[in-house]
Amino acid sequence: MKTEQDRGEARCNQVLDAAADCFRQRGFHGASMAELAKAAGMSVGHIYHYFENKEAIIAAIVERDVAEILALLDALYDDEDILQALIREAGNDIGESPCSDDALQIEILAEATRNPKVAATVQEGDRKARTRLAETIASGRERRGLPPLGDLEARTEIIIALFEGLMLRQVRHPKDVDAATIAVLRSTLQTLLET
Known part of the structure; x- marks a missing residue:
């Protein structure tokens, strides 16, 4: 009930x-x-x-998307090798996740450039996702016995930029993400996560 x-x-x-x-x-x-x-x-x-208003609705959409990202990252902790799980999952279901809803994400980002309240919401959501991704990478490296990364924040930023860039590419060059693109994405992630 x-x-x-x-x-x-x-x-x-x-x-x-x-x-x-x-x-x-x-x-x-x-x-x-x-x-x-x-x-x-x-x-x-x-x-x-x-x-209260449309800004509050956008805030809730952003929070829902961030919660989904955090849940996806949390699920990786169940894998013995977190880094390989990150690499393996990269490219799976691109275009099917609510977080990759290109038109909606672009609309929210555009509004964030004009509206300080929406910008603050987007930036806080990004901070949460970025922090959790960095923690996930650090944990995966620790489990493997790899040394901590002095440039963890920079690598995290580049990884996020790769995925956001793929989203924008879908707008500029609409096509299915092919196997070759996913292979290059995974290879790039392997370099960023494991070296």
């Missing part, structure tokens, strides 16, 4: 999914609260019960 909290979470996710669709299609400023409400199948007043 669903609790009140479960129903509330389901309604919030319903709003977030509808908002993501609207932002993807019409942009942050082009999507009105009335459109979001219609897409979510509820009243505008009901949406305001859960979210």
